[in-house]
Amino acid sequence: MSEDRSAGRVRLGESPLELSRVGLGAWAIGGGGYRFGWGSQDDGDSVRAMHAAVEAGVNWIDTAPVYGRGHSEEVIGRFLRGAGSGERPMVFTKCGIVWDPDDPTKSTRTLHPDSIRIECENSLRRLGVDCIDLLQFHQPDEVGTPVEDSWAALLGLVDAGKVRAAGVSNFGGDLLEGCRNGGRLASVQSPMSLINRDTGGTIVTWAEQHGVGVLVYSPMASGLLTDSFTPERVETLPDDDWRSRDPQFQQPLLGRSLALRESLRAIAARRGTTVSAVAVAWTLAWPGVTAAIVGARSPEQVAGWADAAHLELIAEDLSDIEAALGDSGAGSGPCRPPDR
Numbered sequence: 001m002s003e004d005r006s007a008g009r010v011r012l013g014e015s016p017l018e019l020s021r022v023g024l025g026a027w028a029i030g031g032g033g034y035r036f037g038w039g040s041q042d043d044g045d046s047v048r049a050m051h052a053a054v055e056a057g058v059n060w061i062d063t064a065p066v067y068g069r070g071h072s073e074e075v076i077g078r079f080l081r082g083a084g085s086g087e088r089p090m091v092f093t094k095c096g097i098v099w100d101p102d103d104p105t106k107s108t109r110t111l112h113p114d115s116i117r118i119e120c121e122n123s124l125r126r127l128g129v130d131c132i133d134l135l136q137f138h139q140p141d142e143v144g145t146p147v148e149d150s151w152a153a154l155l156g157l158v159d160a161g162k163v164r165a166a167g168v169s170n171f172g173g174d175l176l177e178g179c180r181n182g183g184r185l186a187s188v189q190s191p192m193s194l195i196n197r198d199t200g201g202t203i204v205t206w207a208e209q210h211g212v213g214v215l216v217y218s219p220m221a222s223g224l225l226t227d228s229f230t231p232e233r234v235e236t237l238p239d240d241d242w243r244s245r246d247p248q249f250q251q252p253l254l255g256r257s258l259a260l261r262e263s264l265r266a267i268a269a270r271r272g273t274t275v276s277a278v279a280v281a282w283t284l285a286w287p288g289v290t291a292a293i294v295g296a297r298s299p300e301q302v303a304g305w306a307d308a309a310h311l312e313l314i315a316e317d318l319s320d321i322e323a324a325l326g327d328s329g330a331g332s333g334p335c336r337p338p339d340r
Helices: 043-055 071-082 113-127 147-159 173-182 203-210 231-235 253-271 275-284 299-310 315-328
Strands: 009-011 018-020 022-025 060-062 090-095 097-099 107-109 132-137 163-169 185-191 213-217 291-295
Touching: 018 022, 022 043, 022 299, 043 071, 043 299, 071 090, 071 113, 090 113, 113 132, 113 147, 132 147, 132 185, 147 163, 147 173, 163 173, 173 185, 173 203, 185 203, 203 213, 231 253, 253 275, 253 315, 275 291, 275 299, 275 315, 291 299
Parallel strands: 022 060, 022 291, 060 090, 090 132, 132 163, 163 185, 185 213, 213 291
Antiparallel strands: 009 018, 097 107
């Protein structure tokens, strides 16, 4: 991964894409009404959040067709139509999860070549673009498609000019090797936060060894590591917000995570920033991590983490965070990035 920190941009693996160190995640702007929704969301707030992110220096948005069953891509398309030429970010999306049109609780993970091509055309239409900057496999296939066939189909879309770069999400082991052996694997996307740290010792290490970019998602642990999250907030989560059913948002895990968050306040105050920015910056401190995908549903939420793109945690910060992880007992995985 080549870097130009003075310009605030990093190269995504061996692809031609130059990224800001944080990108806007568009999962939550898909809204609610399906299995992995975040509850109702105002589309106007979503568009304003995208404008705020671009104004803060973000030059890419990450989404997927399944977010709101197409709605997230449609809202991004609305934003793109109203954006000026200098404001238009790159758009990353995914394929491989096909939802049941009659049942929002059901979907199929398929990476059959025909399905990949159909999903790509649908995403191009919803986004209103001629080319997707990064198209990623969302999840491993569950219907028996050989990964080599899937990867060849994705590279065919690159060759056809419909996609600029190809990547994967939530892949590991032999699946990653199968794609890398097929050539032109730009990136792998995996969850990573101070609570979910396992990626640091596995996927990040593999990707750095093989020149593959890494995009980490949920660096604020889906809201737990933001400045204002409270136990009372959990009690008000709607039924169609997936977090209302997740063990991380229930005791005892919730208490451990919020204890960790409280420990980050002193570090944030010392650095003149927010807890959210510190949490995101910790993931960016890992050698091999290219950039972080950070969600926002309003301009105010963007402002809460925008500092992370330029916040370099120093040894004192990392030591204090390591101690806070030990004291709180939150999460699992390595507690400190290896030295660069």
